[in-house]
Amino acid sequence: MLAATEPLLIQFVICAVFGGICAAIASGRGRNIAGWFCLGFFLQCFGIILILVLPDLKVEEQRRQRHALETRRLREQLAKERQVADERHHHVERRLGAHDQALGLDTSRPPELANQAAPPALPNAGIWFYARGQERLGPVAAETIRHLLQANVLSPRSLVWREGMADWQPLADVDEFGGDVA
Secondary structure: HHHHHHHHHHHHHHHHHHHHHHHHHHHHOOHHHHHHHHHHHHHHHHHHHHHHHHOOOHHHHHHHHHHHHHHHHHHHHHHHHHHHHHHHHHHHHHHHHHHHHHHHHOOOOOOOOOOOOOOOOOOOOOEEEEEEOOOOOOEHHHHHHHHHHHHHOOOOOOOEEEEOOOOOEEHHHHHHHHHOOO
């Protein structure tokens, strides 16, 4: 009777060895030891092949953690860079405001397009608006227009407008600046 159970005992030991190998590999790869022991016990070689083909969960988790850490680091760096950019922007705005005040300009308003109607009438007829490219700038005093013309910021073809004028005109055609345009 012992002879009849011997092949069954050998088969059981072989299955247990395959189950143990699968469980050992599974523990090193971050997988369930008991589940892989059972798979190795019943599937034997196929269980070992299957555990070797599947991705290593420990490596995947390490990769996920590195990615999360790098993402957090990059977000912190971006936040710092935004803060620096905001500080620079405010500094530039203050400097431009000081320059505008010194020149008597107001460049803080968005530029108007060339084909739009003339700016709204101002009570002071000595206040001028001028065009630089597609930008409409002003209001400025006539003296500022002369200064910009002498500094070659404006040319005789540059358009100007003030209250009382029907439309924008080149500087060369405006009587007030006719002597300044050479």
